[in-house]
Every structure is written in C-alpha cells, then in structure tokens.
Amino acid sequence: MSVSSQAVTGPDGAPARASALEPTYEGDFVLDRHLVLESGRTLAQPTLHYAVYGKLNASRDNAVLVCHALSGSARVGDWWPEVFAPGALLSLDHDFVICINLLGSCYGSTGPGSVDAETGLVYGPDFPLVSIRDNVRAQAQLLDSLGIRSLRLVLGGSIGGMQALEWAIHDPNRVSKAGIIGVAPLTAMGLALNHLQREAIQNDPNWDGGYYLPQRPPSHGLSLARQIGMLSYKSPSLFDERFSRNPNRNGEDPWRHDDHGGGLIGGRFDIAGYLDHQGERFNERFDANSYLAIMRTMDTWHPLNGFASAQDVYSRIRAELVFIGISSDWLFPPESVRTFAQSIQEAGVRAEYREMESSHGHDAFLAEQPELVRLFQ
C-alpha cells in the first residue's frame, strides 16, 4: 500500500486527507493475564486495539511505534497522513508502523465503556487510573506477541510524547530513537486546565456521577471541556487572524438583545460559533468518561514517579531523544520542553531540543505536519 498522491476532496471541497491511507491490518490484542496497575488496581485481560501500516520485514527490525494524543485513535494514517508522504518521516515501503489505542479510550482498547470481565458490568466511572507506564507495559506485551524486539523509532505528540519517553526509559533495549513532541510534565496551568475540563463534564445535568448511558451522555459538559481544551491548543494570534471580532457567520448579531433571550446572552461572535461547532463535532466521536480517564493518565504523569532521583530514571535510557517544542504552545510552552530536555541531557542522555515556529499553538504537531517532518530531518 502507498499514500495516494492525487488530490481528493471531501463534501465541503476541503482535502479529504483521511481516506487515502488505510492500515494493512487493524485489530485487537487481548492480554492473556491481568494487568496490575500502578494505582494498585487491576484490569482483567484488557484489550488493546491497534493498527499497522506497511510490512514487518524478515528480521523484524523495521518497526516504528507511533503513540497518539488525548482524543486520537490507533489509525495514525487518518490523523498524521503527511508524516507518511513520500520523502517524509515514515515510509510504507520500508517501515512497519504500529499505533496502539490508549487504555481508557473509546476507540477500541478497554476503557470506561467496556465490560469488566470480572463483574460483567460496564466500568463507567469505576474504570481505574491507568498510568502512562501501565500503557507502555501493556503495549510491550503486544509487541512481544508480534516478535518485535527493536523499535527504530517511537514517536508521539502531547500525551503521545509522554508514552514515547516512558518507552525509552522502561524498555531501553528495544528503543533506538524517541521523538517527543510538544510535551513535558504538566505544569500547574496545565493541571488547572484539565481540572476545569473535568468540572465542565461533572456540572452537566446528564453527568449522574458518570453512570450515564451512551444514549444520554453529558454532551454539553463534554462540549465545554473540549472548548476549554481548544483554547489551550490554539494561539491568540491564530484566533485573531481567523475570527477577529467578527459576528458569527450564520448571521447572529452580538449587539442584538433577543437572539438567545434577554440581554444576558445575545448573538455569538464568530469565534464562539466556531468553538460550539467544535464541541458538537467532538460529541459525535468521543465519550466523556474516556476523556476523564485519559486526562487523569496525563495529569499524573511524571517520569520521576516512583524513582529516587532524575539520575536513577534517565540513566536507564539508551535511545537518542529528540524533543520538539512549539513556539506558540501555551499548554506545553517551549521553555518547559527545552528545560525538560536539558534535565534529561544532564543525566548523560543524548537528548536534542528543536523548536517548531508556528502560530498554531499546541495543535501545530497535527496542523503543520510538513514543518514537523522537516524538523526531524
């Protein structure tokens, strides 16, 4: 299989880049034993949903692991197609690319919407905290089952980068190189943003402590959570350029008093219409409990968890690390990423820091893929 080079357009005339790249295989791997979690709880025979692109060679040494971000899926070809473009970072002629859905997600791996084999009940809010390290340990079992003993590259942005680094730390002999994009342990501001997103979901009249049925989800809360997240994924200059102070393009008027009742709400500005639309779209594809589960996975991550010192952790690393900071990233500011990379360098690790110039904010690793590819070359 190869990337289609012809221009495909979707129903709205925009390039429909998602459809050109199909996985060689997409399926489930069921762990043959309980996964004992760092939190002390266990997941009974969890499923990992995964997708692969390209072919594993005879010596099984051409594997690349891509780790997805918060709301991503195993179908990396759908959300990172330009990384597979001819001459770009990954080649379907030479690489065997594997991407594994995070535990807690709603894209196929065991998550809050799954049935707990031990109780026969849907987990719902009783789904346990699964750490980044737990995910890496589970993923390692899948790679073992495929006979993959070496990874030429492990790569991811945001929470995907957290996984890439944990791979380099906890499976040092398997990983040759790790690409860690737009990420560092969450700062107080990052923790604050996740806290507010959690509250947005919990305040929804349909929340019901997380014991909702999928037919009646806390959709207003999830929409608001997504919108709060989006403010931290984008940049003020990008918003200004695209939306300025324009009234909503559907004709609402922010100066009229009767569009949404009374004088307290009024017609929306264009940025508000855009954000609401993004919130609605997110509800079509994501689940609130999964969102909460993965935010907690992200919140609690710090590579030093459970270790006495930075030296103890980072000196395990054998891989070459490349950190990428994004100039306009507010959630993981480039200074944080650079400082984080330096703290790892100081333990004697080959860790390089590179910076992506972009007005797209945190989302740049998805929105400006050619520039990202260039930085890795």
Place this chain on the structure above:
Amino acid sequence: MSVSSQAVTGPDGAPARASALEPTYEGDFVLDRHLVLESGRTLAQPTLHYAVYGKLNASRDNAVLVCHALSGSARVGDWWPEVFAPGALLSLDHDFVICINLLGSCYGSTGPGSVDAETGLVYGPDFPLVSIRDNVRAQAQLLDSLGIRSLRLVLGGSIGGMQALEWAIHDPNRVSKAGIIGVAPLTAMGLALNHLQREAIQNDPNWDGGYYLPQRPPSHGLSLARQIGMLSYKSPSLFDERFSRNPNRNGEDPWRHDDHGGGLIGGRFDIAGYLDHQGERFNERFDANSYLAIMRTMDTWHPLNGFASAQDVYSRIRAELVFIGISSDWLFPPESVRTFAQSIQEAGVRAEYREMESSHGHDAFLAEQPELVRLFQ
C-alpha cells in the same frame, strides 16, 4: 478621613488592607428619566450605587472618577487601598474620589436582580444589554447632579479602563486625564474566554434559562466560569511558583483512585483545590446573571462602534491618556494595549504607553498596586 498607616493584620496574619478605608458617603442616585440604551431598549429610572472618598472642594474641581472591573464594587477603598496610600496616586486630603457601580452588577446599581419599575418583575435574564457608553451616559447624570463639571483624572483597569476611555471620548470637556490599564477591545481569544464562561453558567442544572431564584442559583456554573476567568487573569509562571505539581494541601492524593469515586476523577492537585476555593468564594459575593450581563457589556465594547472611522472617534479626545500594559497579561496582552494606544496616538491624541513588569498576569493592577502607582508617577 484618612488612610490608616498602621499595620493591621487579619486572622491569618496577612495584612487586612480592606478595612482601613471607609467611604465618606455611599448611596444611591436614581436617574429621573428612562435611560435609552444603545441596544434600543430602555431602563426605567435606573439606580446607580456609588461611593465617595474625601471632600469635594468649593470650586468642585478636585474630582477623580475610578471605574471598577468586572466583579468590583463602588467601594474602591476596599479593592484599591494602596492607590490611596500616602504619596501614592490618590489623596484623601486633596482629591474627591468617586466610584460608581456598573449597571448590570449586583453591588447596588440596577441589574438583573432588580425589579423593573415598568413590569414590577425582577429582570432576571430579561435585563437588557447595557453598553460601556450607556454606563458613561448614566454616570454623567450622577456627576451633573453633584455639580462636577471637571474630572482631573478618570482611571480604571480592565472593563474600568474601557469606561475611562469612553469618558475621554464622549465627555471630552470634562476629562483632563485618563488612565487606561490592562485593556484593549477584546480579541478573539478574549471573546472565546467569555463565551466559555457563559456556557459554564448555562450548563448548570440550576440555570433554568436565567429564571432562577437567588436561593437556588447556578453555583457550580458560576464557580466554573470564575475559574476559567482566573486562568486568564493569572500567569503560568505565578501558578507554577505557587502550586507546582503539589497535591492539594488538604491531603487529597491525585494518584489515589478512590478519593472522588472511580478512577476518572481522583484527588485534586493543589492548583485545583485553590481554584475550587476561589469559585466557592465568588459564589458568596456574586450573581450569575450579573456576571453574564457585564461580560456582554465587555464583549460588545469597541470605541469605533457607531463611528465611521478611528479619526472621527479619537479626534474628539481632549484629555491626556496613559495606557498601561501588563507584561504577563494573557487576556489583554501588552502588545494589544500598545497597538491600541498607538492607533489613538495616530489620531493626534496625547496618548502614552507604559508597561508594568509583573508575573501576576491581568490581575497585576489589583495585585501589585505599588508598582502600578509608580508607573503613574
């Protein structure tokens, strides 16, 4: 009356700076006619609640108008005490300082919680959009009634600065100088932040379209709105310095799975406990409908509204203007304030831009009053 110069400490040992400065007079002014609003609606004989400090001199030329921010009150001595310190910006020996509560607020002026004289019903969500200019026109009637024909200074931060500039534009012969702190017309990101705060309130199970009774307010929504606002008022570095990734000081543990049920929520980090506390405190003192009303006043403000050109508006100004940008302000970035000041200078106005170095973000005009005072000297 004068500012107490002795050190007063509160129950927690921190300076109890709020209690030392009482107004000379605090009361209500009722407009003797309907206020026709820019939105086309009217307010029937609205009340302006105001506070004054110091004494009006015989020639009535020592008046200073201070305009408060979103959740502020007319009691400027409570929230800006250091601006009255000996040798600081305002002197109770020489100045007659007046501060007037915004229409829409819940601190005494007519707002959503007031009874509409025409219907005999509480306005609730039917309270109309009151613009910054509407507020200035109403405030001018109060000053007229006090015989104040000149203001040596009009001063305010955030939405208070919006009022100060509108005063200089629309009552040019009354204003000698205006201090406009940490403000410019809201950018797309600012509009987005207000939009999300509105949604937070509307998603509350008690919201009921705004027709709630004060005994059963949308308190979770207002708390979340306040917390969203606070992220934009503070700075990432300040949060990191104060809270880092510490667990909540009440003993909650973010890594435990059973603090708040299941593995989806968990114990809070310190920043989350702090924000929740701020949200709760805000509910003790503010009303959700008032918050919505004043956010809309802020959203819709642009000095060019209703004018053909910047020259048409700004050439009306006779006052000397001082703009203050705050280095770490995310809501009104210093570049926005500087650019805004320049656009007014270009119309031939004496407009100066100064910058406040602070890690406190937008809130610096409240949190670092001595530095603010210094910039005005």
